[in-house]
Amino acid sequence: xxxxxxxxxxxxxxxxxxxxxxxxxxxxxxxGGRAMLGHVADAVMxxxxxxxxxxxxxxxxxxxxxxxxxxxxxxxxxxxxPLGTGxxxxxxxxxxxxxxxxxxxxxxxxPLVTGNTLKTMAGExxxxxxxxxxxxxxxxxxxxxxxxxxxxGDLIAIIEANDASDQELAIRLCNSGVMAVEAExxxxxxxxxxxxxxxxxxxxxxxxxxxxxxxxxxxxVETDDEEVLGxxxxxxxxxxxxxxxxxxxxxxxxxxxxxxxPQSVFFSHDTSxxxxxxxxxxxxxxAGVNVGNNATIKAFSHIEGAxxxxxxxxxxxxxxxxxxxxxxxxKVGNFVEIKNAEIGAGAKVSHLTxxxxxxxxxEANIGAGAITCNYDGFGKHKTTIGKNAxxxxxxxxxxxxxxxxxxxxxxxxxxxxxxxxxxxxxARGRQAAIKDWATKFRQAHKK
Numbered sequence: 036x037x038x039x040x041x042x043x044x045x046x047x048x049x050x051x052x053x054x055x056x057x058x059x060x061x062x063x064x065x066x067g068g069r070a071m072l073g074h075v076a077d078a079v080m081x082x083x084x085x086x087x088x089x090x091x092x093x094x095x096x097x098x099x100x101x102x103x104x105x106x107x108x109x110x111x112x113x114x115x116x117p118l119g120t121g122x123x124x125x126x127x128x129x130x131x132x133x134x135x136x137x138x139x140x141x142x143x144x145x146p147l148v149t150g151n152t153l154k155t156m157a158g159e160x161x162x163x164x165x166x167x168x169x170x171x172x173x174x175x176x177x178x179x180x181x182x183x184x185x186x187x188g189d190l191i192a193i194i195e196a197n198d199a200s201d202q203e204l205a206i207r208l209c210n211s212g213v214m215a216v217e218a219e220x221x222x223x224x225x226x227x228x229x230x231x232x233x234x235x236x237x238x239x240x241x242x243x244x245x246x247x248x249x250x251x252x253x254x255x256v257e258t259d260d261e262e263v264l265g266x267x268x269x270x271x272x273x274x275x276x277x278x279x280x281x282x283x284x285x286x287x288x289x290x291x292x293x294x295x296x297p298q299s300v301f302f303s304h305d306t307s308x309x310x311x312x313x314x315x316x317x318x319x320x321x322a323g324v325n326v327g328n329n330a331t332i333k334a335f336s337h338i339e340g341a342x343x344x345x346x347x348x349x350x351x352x353x354x355x356x357x358x359x360x361x362x363x364x365x366k367v368g369n370f371v372e373i374k375n376a377e378i379g380a381g382a383k384v385s386h387l388t389x390x391x392x393x394x395x396x397x398e399a400n401i402g403a404g405a406i407t408c409n410y411d412g413f414g415k416h417k418t419t420i421g422k423n424a425x426x427x428x429x430x431x432x433x434x435x436x437x438x439x440x441x442x443x444x445x446x447x448x449x450x451x452x453x454x455x456x457x458x459x460x461x462a463r464g465r466q467a468a469i470k471d472w473a474t475k476f477r478q479a480h481k482k
Contacts, residue, residue, distance in 0.1 A: 119236030
């Protein structure tokens with residue numbers, strides 16, 4: 036995709052979202068671990084626009100800050116008071132002075148629109164259309180505006196449901212609200228919009244009527260109703276999440292990963308799986324996870340902010356927290372938690388273990404129940420375990436501490452000092468036996 040495809044994109048994000056019943060602005064609610072506004076911006080950025088303008092409402096500091104964090108090409112403008120979609124675009128118009136080509140207008144609460152669809156819409160503008168509207172055919176057209184076409188399939192009018200005749204209500208092709216407009220036409224006409232309607236608002240859809248009246252072509256690009264799903268409530272957010280997850284599951288399988296039970300695996304927007312990865316049922320991927328080729332993620336594992344190299348194995352019932360890094364062929368087994376730690380090539384942390392703020396060398400073996408004691412109540416400290424070291428079961432390594440290459444730590448030890456390479460460290464009370472103590476104890480307590 037080249038920079039000539041679109042000149043700019045305007046993302047409308049000024050809605051209050053009262054139906055969400057949340058202190059968090061609606062467009063910052065997440066799908067696949069990313070704010071809805073972020074999803075829309077990502078789709079737009081696939082087309083390398085010259086500018087992206089996010090229109091926010093009054094007291095929208097959180098939205099403004101998030102929008103600006105998305106990239107240096109993104110600007111924000113304020114619409115206050117909100118007087119319709121046309122009015123929102125009017126606020127962005129001063130930033131379009133040097134823009135040519137297609138200008139996309141999207142909604143921050145319509146997070147499933149794709150870059151390919153936007154590219155198609157921009158293409159209609161580049162081929163001479165003044166306006167391109169994204170249409171869809173819902174099961175129930177209901178209150179959606181209808182798209183009236185001529186014999187060539189071009190748009191001749193957008194009919195609001197309240198104003199439609201019975202014949203027009205029979206039209207099933209509906210207006211999603213997403214639009215592409217030729218930049219010079221937009222700059223000439225956006226301030227010519229009128230608000231002589233029941234709501235006294237300026238409607239962006241009136242641009243289509245103006246374009247037709249001036250003899251310009253208005254194109255329609257069709258998509259499915261999932262892509263233009265708008266999110267206004269928690270229930271709709273859940274529906275959008277389900278659509279996103281289905282898309283992501285299909286995408287990773289198409290790229291060569293095996294999902295044993297796709298519907299039970301949940302992905303983040305940025306999850307990356309290599310070829311011949313196998314993911315067992317009931318796995319959750321949080322943000323920031325990259326999995327190499329031929330790795331295995333076993334059932335009921337939860338992974339976030341982790342790097343998993345080729346041939347590594349995770350789970351079942353494992354938790355990898357941010358900063359976990361597994362080298363090639365490493366194994367993290369059941370009921371193991373890893374946080375901010377490097378697990379060397381071929382190293383094994385097989386079960387019932389916590390490894391935090393640590394570095395574990397290649398081919399080391401960490402026994403069941405061993406833990407790194409990384410927090411002293413004030414700060415975090417590092418544990419370093421050398422290659423081929425062996426840490427016995429139920430050992431506690433009190434950081435900061437180093438276990439040398441090839442060293443052994445005896446089971447049940449509490450290690451507070453460094454262990455030299457090749458040494459055996461044992462730090463536990465000496466076992467003692469008191470003959471017949473148990474027998475006498477029981478007899479003394481008999482009734």
